[in-house]
Amino acid sequence: MGNNGSTRAGRKPSGRPSRKKPADGVSRRALLIGGGAVAAAGTAAVLARDQVKRLWWQVPGVEKPRKPGELDYAGATWVAASEANWRRADRPDDFPIDRVIIHVTQGSFASAVKVFQDPAHQAATHYIVGQDGRVVQMIRELDVAYQAGNRSFNERAVGIEHEGFVDRPKDLTKAMYASSARLTASICARHGIPIDREHIIGHVEVPGTDHTDPGPHWDWDRYMELVRRAATAPPSPTPSASAKA
CATH class of the missing domain: 3.40.80.10 (Peptidoglycan recognition protein-like)
Incomplete structure (x- = not known):
């Protein structure tokens, strides 16, 4: 090309990191939404485990160990x-x-x-x-x-x-x-x-x-x-x- 022309290879680097191209047929937005769904699923799983932890002793046949008359305060x-x-x-x-x-x-x-x-x-x-x-x-x-x-x-x-x-x-x-x-x-x-x-x-x-x-x-x-x-x-x-x- 002439002196006034340029090629892509001859341009100065922009300093911006290159972006990885999403997998074929999958948009970046779809990836973000998918990641959010995974995070939401993880949060739901944590909440579910917490709920089970709170209610485990209410399951039929399961009871939190207790002793009749047990005190929390020795002076009572x-x-x-x-x-x-x-x-x-x-x-x-x-x-x-x-x-x-x-x-x-x-x-x-x-x-x-x-x-x-x-x-x-x-x-x-x-x-x-x-x-x-x-x-x-x-x-x-x-x-x-x-x-x-x-x-x-x-x-x-x-x-x-x-x-x-x-x-x-x-x-x-x-x-x-x-x-x-x-x-x-x-x-x-x-x-x-x-x-x-x-x-x-x-x-x-x-x-x-x-x-x-x-x-x-x-x-x-x-x-x-x-x-x-x-x-x-x-x-x-x-x-x-x-x-x-």
């Missing part, structure tokens, strides 16, 4: 709630536990235990703490207690009732605060829950609730400090029941 005594007041689960494998919910019974310790054993009540918490510091566990932490009036929070939280009335500050005793703080610190340690007010909340703070507990007299600053101290203290198998404040 076991008293079973009615099975109508909680749902069998496999937490934290099926639902992560990331909240502790603080309740007040609006009644005596004995009346709270009795109510949680009543199938018609349709509600209960995992633990009850008395004014003298005693603790009963009524539902395993791995199970879902009907406690918050909010399904999501029921599934993610461990609930603790406290003996007394929200409008009677004298009901919130020194022994109760100390015992409950040890219990909450233990729950947080077992499940990796941060010790802060985002993760340790009152029933009143649950979205959609019409409850007001633990009420205006619950001393959150005092309680959170006790929980932090308990979290760093040597483990104590049995909470002490000191005199009322």
Whole structure:
């Protein structure tokens, strides 16, 4: 060719990497769509495996190993709630536990235990703490207690009732605060829950609730400090029941 002409071989390299040509009869878009389908199938498989993991113990003839009266907290005594007041689960494998919910019974310790054993009540918490510091566990932490009036929070939280009335500050005793703080610190340690007010909340703070507990007299600053101290203290198998404040 003449001086003004050029050949493809004589051009400067553009610096752009060459693109591989798709296989005959297959467009690049089709390859991308196919890759997306493979990724989607992989995601579906992961979700399916996760669902199986959550529900394996519900298969007929298969049951998650349990021992009657087994405690999650060594300082508690076991008293079973009615099975109508909680749902069998496999937490934290099926639902992560990331909240502790603080309740007040609006009644005596004995009346709270009795109510949680009543199938018609349709509600209960995992633990009850008395004014003298005693603790009963009524539902395993791995199970879902009907406690918050909010399904999501029921599934993610461990609930603790406290003996007394929200409008009677004298009901919130020194022994109760100390015992409950040890219990909450233990729950947080077992499940990796941060010790802060985002993760340790009152029933009143649950979205959609019409409850007001633990009420205006619950001393959150005092309680959170006790929980932090308990979290760093040597483990104590049995909470002490000191005199009322």
